[in-house]
Amino acid sequence: MKTNDVLLRNVTKVVAFIIFLFSLHLFFAGHYNPGGGFVAGLTSAGAITLTLLAYDIKTVKSMLNMNTIIITAVGLIFVVGTGLLGVFSGKPFLTHLYGHVDLPVLGDTSLHTATLFDLGVYLVVVGVTLTIIQTIGESD
Amino acid sequence: MNNIILLPIFIPLIGAIILMLAPKKVIVQRTIALIMSFILVASDLFLLFYVKNHGITTLNIGNWRAPFGITIVADMLAALLVVTTSFVLTCVIIYSFYSIGKAREKFLYYPSVLFLIVGVNGSFLTGDIFNLFVFFEVMLMASYVLLVIGGTKIQLKATIKYLLINVVGSAFFVVAIGILYSMIGTLNMADISRKINALHGVDTGMISVAAVMFLFVFGLKAGLFPLYFWLPGSYFAPPMPVLALFGALLTKVGVYAIIRTYSLFFAKETTFAMPLLGVLALITIILGVIGVISYYDLKTIVIYNILIAIGVILFSVSIMTREAMTGAVYYLIHDMIIKSALFLIIGVIMAITGTSTVKKFSGLMTVKPTLGWSFFIAILAIAGIPPLSGFFGKLLMVEGAFSTGEMFGGIVILLSSLFVLMSLIKVFTRGFWGEKTGKFNLAIPYKKMMLPVIILLTCSVLYGIFSNAIYPFISDAVDPIIDPNLYINAVIKE
Numbered sequence: 249m250k251t252n253d254v255l256l257r258n259v260t261k262v263v264a265f266i267i268f269l270f271s272l273h274l275f276f277a278g279h280y281n282p283g284g285g286f287v288a289g290l291t292s293a294g295a296i297t298l299t300l301l302a303y304d305i306k307t308v309k310s311m312l313n314m315n316t317i318i319i320t321a322v323g324l325i326f327v328v329g330t331g332l333l334g335v336f337s338g339k340p341f342l343t344h345l346y347g348h349v350d351l352p353v354l355g356d357t358s359l360h361t362a363t364l365f366d367l368g369v370y371l372v373v374v375g376v377t378l379t380i381i382q383t384i385g386e387s388d
Numbered sequence: 389m390n391n392i393i394l395l396p397i398f399i400p401l402i403g404a405i406i407l408m409l410a411p412k413k414v415i416v417q418r419t420i421a422l423i424m425s426f427i428l429v430a431s432d433l434f435l436l437f438y439v440k441n442h443g444i445t446t447l448n449i450g451n452w453r454a455p456f457g458i459t460i461v462a463d464m465l466a467a468l469l470v471v472t473t474s475f476v477l478t479c480v481i482i483y484s485f486y487s488i489g490k491a492r493e494k495f496l497y498y499p500s501v502l503f504l505i506v507g508v509n510g511s512f513l514t515g516d517i518f519n520l521f522v523f524f525e526v527m528l529m530a531s532y533v534l535l536v537i538g539g540t541k542i543q544l545k546a547t548i549k550y551l552l553i554n555v556v557g558s559a560f561f562v563v564a565i566g567i568l569y570s571m572i573g574t575l576n577m578a579d580i581s582r583k584i585n586a587l588h589g590v591d592t593g594m595i596s597v598a599a600v601m602f603l604f605v606f607g608l609k610a611g612l613f614p615l616y617f618w619l620p621g622s623y624f625a626p627p628m629p630v631l632a633l634f635g636a637l638l639t640k641v642g643v644y645a646i647i648r649t650y651s652l653f654f655a656k657e658t659t660f661a662m663p664l665l666g667v668l669a670l671i672t673i674i675l676g677v678i679g680v681i682s683y684y685d686l687k688t689i690v691i692y693n694i695l696i697a698i699g700v701i702l703f704s705v706s707i708m709t710r711e712a713m714t715g716a717v718y719y720l721i722h723d724m725i726i727k728s729a730l731f732l733i734i735g736v737i738m739a740i741t742g743t744s745t746v747k748k749f750s751g752l753m754t755v756k757p758t759l760g761w762s763f764f765i766a767i768l769a770i771a772g773i774p775p776l777s778g779f780f781g782k783l784l785m786v787e788g789a790f791s792t793g794e795m796f797g798g799i800v801i802l803l804s805s806l807f808v809l810m811s812l813i814k815v816f817t818r819g820f821w822g823e824k825t826g827k828f829n830l831a832i833p834y835k836k837m838m839l840p841v842i843i844l845l846t847c848s849v850l851y852g853i854f855s856n857a858i859y860p861f862i863s864d865a866v867d868p869i870i871d872p873n874l875y876i877n878a879v880i881k882e
Binding site for chain 1: 390
């Protein structure tokens with residue numbers, strides 16, 4: 249008998265989206281509330297893993313369309329680059345810049361380059377988790 | 389700003405990240421790895437002279453004041469070790485081109501090597517005990533990959549042992565830091581040192597416990613007596629360039645960590661921790677000697693030679709006088725250079741003969757005289773024959789031992805040199821002299837493989853001949869070890 253996982257796939261379409269939104273929330277909440285790059289990366293990877301369970305590895309690969317090792321490397325570039333911002337402003341490595349910026353739509357927003365660092369952490373965590381899952385999943 | 393003292397960590401990190409972007413292109417990998425190692429040598433030399441001119445240089449990461457943030461400290465000892473590391477790295481990378489094989493090179497070999505260097509250089513330069521742990525882990529993770537890369541059976545076996553041992557060691561490291569933190573309440577090494585000195589003998593029992601725990605952890609990494617059992621098996625497995633990196637760098641990071649923590653934290657624990665270190669070091673020398681004289685396998689003999697060197701250096705650390713420490717620093721740098729040279733020579737011998745046991749071949753001198761004589765020079769250097777590099781360090785260490793009344797230790801160090809010489813001359817006469825027997829494969833790129841060996845040996849010979857010119861650097865390196873206040877005042881500026 250052919251199995252039909254229409255329920256799982258349809259639920260996944262909704263739930264994976266919600267999980268991804270939650271991970272974005274965790275990512276941006278990190279400075280003032282529990283959260284941050286690491287846990288956001290893990291939840292995002294969780295959303296992708298759920299898609300992997302409902303569909304197959306080819307679908308997920310075409311969805312991401314990117315080598316996971318490259319994602320990790322780009323994350324590391326973000327991390328190192330944020331450190332260099334401090335160097336270029338004449339202060340020690342990893343000194344962060346921050347301030348209030350008047351953005352066109354959002355109005356007065358406080359921005360901090362630690363977010364860019366967190367973005368790097370996020371990408372590294374997503375990249376590494378997906379690399380592990382894909383490598384173990386593909387090997388026979 | 390003082391950001392230049394981050395270069396030894398930063399350059400290999402950037403190199404590793406760039407190499408991760410194009411893992412399958414072998415030519416790109418080789419070129420970038422080589423260029424990065426050249427830049428690393430240049431910037432490390434720059435750092436060395438910067439530290440020579442400006443004294444101990446510190447950088448507070450993120451502009452947070454000293455005990456509260458992470459401080460990177462480049463004193464002369466760290467600068468010297470970083471320079472040596474970059475030399476060894478360059479030679480090993482050149483050697484890897486001709487020996488490691490395309491399959492491994494396509495599987496993130498060069499990024500792993502560079503990450504290993506990030507960990508090693510970071511461990512040398514950091515001024516924060518937990519940051520030291522993190523850099524240890526960076527180094528160990530990279531070393532796990534380098535040990536298992538290629539996936540042959542012997543490598544898998546060795547990696548499981550090595551991984552288990554180091555995971556346990558790292559767990560103990562965290563516990564040791566936890567104990568120290570619960571007593572002292574700070575993680576900055578200079579601040580810990582200052583606060584331990586301010587205790588004035590109160591609560592020293594627990595400090596001794598912490599000292600022994602740190603000795604356990606770093607002794608495990610360095611291969612000290614009861615904790616060396618993983619080393620001969622694990623180091624036998626990886627391919628030769630990886631083994632040269634491991635033999636030259638990994639155990640020495642453990643030794644450096646013992647020097648740093650024992651000079652800063654536990655210099656006053658003379659009742660228990662220091663004598664314990666001395667006794668364990670002497671037993672390590674004796675066991676290493678037993679190892680070197682009982683094998684006919686080139687790799688195993690040099691691996692046991694690592695143990696002897698570790699014992700000799702750590703015995704001097706336990707004495708902690710100026711003379712003994714000068715000798716120890718001399719010997720540490722000499723040993724990093726000569727061990728990598730020896731492993732690379734053995735790699736060439738193995739590539740020609742196909743085996744590492746000298747019982748299976750002889751008369752190699754008739755085929756490759758240059759190889760024979762470079763091996764001979766390396767043997768003399770490692771045993772400590774006067775014009776060469778091993779002499780001056782051992783002389784000072786023996787003098788240091790005798791002048792503090794440690795007659796037995798001094799005699800053990802002297803006798804160990806004799807056995808080192810004997811063990812290697814034994815394999816030299818057996819493998820290189822005599823009738824030509826055994827199969828020799830002459831198709832290997834011999835001259836290219838010998839180039840890094842010759843560079844390292846030249847370094848070693850020059851290091852021995854110009855030991856007078858190097859003395860001011862070594863003397864600067866020993867100052868903060870003998871007088872921790874120099875280190876503390878450089879880090880914590882009131």
